[in-house]
Amino acid sequence: MKKIxxxxxxxxxxxxxxxxxxxxxxxxAAGEALSHDELVEKALAETGTFVVYGNxxxxxxxxxxFGELYGIEVEPNNLKDAEIYTKxxxxxxAGTGASMVMIQDGAQxxxxxxxxxxxxxxxxxxxxxxxxxxxxxxxxxxxxxxxxYNNKGEAVPAxxxxxxxxxxxxxxxxxxxxxxxxxxxxNFLVMLTSEEWSGKLAEAYKEWAGVxxxxxxxxxxxxxxxxxxxxNCTFGNSDTTIAEEVSQETAAGTIGLxxxxxxxxxxxxxxxxxxAQYDATANGYAVAPFSGFMYPMYVMVSAAAPRPYTAMLxxxxxxxxxxxxxxxxxxGAYSPNTVILPKEGDLGIEIWKDSLVMEDAEYIxxxxxxxxxFVSKYLQ
Numbered sequence: 001m002k003k004i005x006x007x008x009x010x011x012x013x014x015x016x017x018x019x020x021x022x023x024x025x026x027x028x029a030a031g032e033a034l035s036h037d038e039l040v041e042k043a044l045a046e047t048g049t050f051v052v053y054g055n056x057x058x059x060x061x062x063x064x065x066f067g068e069l070y071g072i073e074v075e076p077n078n079l080k081d082a083e084i085y086t087k088x089x090x091x092x093x094a095g096t097g098a099s100m101v102m103i104q105d106g107a108q109x110x111x112x113x114x115x116x117x118x119x120x121x122x123x124x125x126x127x128x129x130x131x132x133x134x135x136x137x138x139x140x141x142x143x144x145x146x147x148x149y150n151n152k153g154e155a156v157p158a159x160x161x162x163x164x165x166x167x168x169x170x171x172x173x174x175x176x177x178x179x180x181x182x183x184x185x186x187n188f189l190v191m192l193t194s195e196e197w198s199g200k201l202a203e204a205y206k207e208w209a210g211v212x213x214x215x216x217x218x219x220x221x222x223x224x225x226x227x228x229x230x231x232n233c234t235f236g237n238s239d240t241t242i243a244e245e246v247s248q249e250t251a252a253g254t255i256g257l258x259x260x261x262x263x264x265x266x267x268x269x270x271x272x273x274x275x276a277q278y279d280a281t282a283n284g285y286a287v288a289p290f291s292g293f294m295y296p297m298y299v300m301v302s303a304a305a306p307r308p309y310t311a312m313l314x315x316x317x318x319x320x321x322x323x324x325x326x327x328x329x330x331x332g333a334y335s336p337n338t339v340i341l342p343k344e345g346d347l348g349i350e351i352w353k354d355s356l357v358m359e360d361a362e363y364i365x366x367x368x369x370x371x372x373x374f375v376s377k378y379l380q
Contacts, residue, residue: 024308028119028301031312036125039316042309044070050310051075053084054102056297058326065325066317072310081105081183088117092304099305100314102140104297105183106361107368109137118300123316126337130319134336139296140318141327142334144352145188145239146260146292147276153252159276161288162201163208165255166228175242175256178235179375188293189226190364190371191357198222200289207288223374230378240265247272257292261332277355281347286355293357 031039050072052063060076067074077098079087084103091097101118103109112118120137127135147165149157157173159165165174179185191197198220205213205221218224236242236256243262246254247269263270277291299318301311317323321340327333331346342348 024301024303024305025119027308028121028312031309032122032124034124034312036316039123039309039313040070043072043307043313046307046310048306049073049075050100050307050314051077051098052100052102052314053077053079053087053098055079055081055084055104056102056327059102061326062318062323063314066314066323069317070313081108085112085117088112088302092117094304096306097304098302099307100299100301100311102297102299102318104143104295105187106137106296106298106359107187107364108183109298109300110361110365113137113300117303119303121299121301121312121315123312123319125316126319129338130336131338134296137298137300138315138319139336140299141297141324142294142336142349142352143297144260144292144294144332144334144356145184145257146356147255147257147287148243148246148260148263148273149255149276150246150248150251150253150272151274152249152272155253156274157253157255158274158279159255159287160280160285161204161208162225162229162290163205165232166225168232170255171232172234173254174229174233175236175246175254175258176230176233177237177239177242177258178379180372180379184293184295184359186368186372186375187295187359187364188357189375190367191293191360192226193220193222193367193371194360194363197289197357201225204288226371226375227378230375235379240267243268243273259332261327261330263332264330277347277352280355281351290357291355293359294352295359 052059054076057078059078063074063076081103084101087097122135122138147159177185179189192201201221202213213221215224236245239258239262242256242258243265244267245251246256262268276287280287280291299315301308305311319337324335324340328340328343331343334342334349334352
């Protein structure tokens with residue numbers, strides 16, 4: 001239905017929309033061959049406020065530093081993904097609004113690219129330092145959500161196998177943001193039903209229980225784990241509040257699945273928390289078969305960008321060490337640019353990729369409806 005509505009919208013506005021899209025697309029294609037100095041010259045020739053939409057609060061710091069560096073008037077907007085897509089749809093024929101967006105959820109982004117709302121841009125300066133698989137669409141950073149547990153009391157849930165979280169004894173002791181309110185959480189669950197991850201979960205079950213898994217009517221081990229995991233969960237309002245709750249002295253015996261970077265919050269008692277993957281790495285074992293999940297944050301040019309070259313210059317800036325500073329100053333954000341290293345004390349991106357569930361936009365698009373319907377039964 002979404003695709004049909006988008007097509008109707010595009011057809012009804014085609015006389016105005018297509019030339020504007022073509023102009024920006026041509027600019028972006030030309031921009032990929034420009035040097036840094038040439039991008040600067042083109043950007044500074046543009047006029048008007050440079051508007052950015054981003055689903056991370058740190059976008060404000062990055063765009064402010066960029067504006068000061070180049071003397072450009074900027075306007076950052078920290079919005080949720082759904083709000084960004086709604087604004088893009090409303091503004092797409094006006095030639096006003098955002099010139100650049102920072103957004104997550106690769107499955108939804110696929111629709112936006114197919115519908116012509118967003119255009120990928122890869123700066124010439126990073127083509128040798130960003131892997132080909134991270135360039136289309138261009139990934140600005142990877143973010144991880146991890147199993148992090150309270151290390152106080154006598155019943156510390158120092159998991160070595162995710163099936164431990166399905167034990168009835170864990171009911172009410174796992175905190176997770178409701179996947180119906182957090183798209184990347186739902187995407188994580190969808191991925192667990194794939195052939196790869198359901199197979200790994202079946203193997204992990206045998207390691208844990210000592211016998212082959214009995215699916216008991218579930219389609220595969222991914223569905224079984226999801227159902228039994230969700231039945232043990234309580235659902236927090238945000239990753240920040242989950243981190244705060246799990247870190248309290250009174251929360252002994254609890255474990256959360258939340259964004260690692262939330263440990264930076266002053267309201268989180270860090271010494272009361274242990275990251276399962278940190279513990280596993282330090283002690284030479286692996287949490288079977290994953291210790292959380294990781295998803296990309298993308299940077300894109302709006303197809304109706306009033307300042308397309310400024311958008312391209314900002315994307316180039318975001319892919320540098322200076323542009324990454326608002327995120328790189330704490331754990332939990334990982335640049336695909338190989339010259340930008342994780343924060344000292346954190347693990348490298350390759351370790352995370354080997355130990356976490358990664359998004360596959362195509363699989364999510366093909367299976368989202370079935371899995372989300374299944375998940376909803378356990379969220380009532």
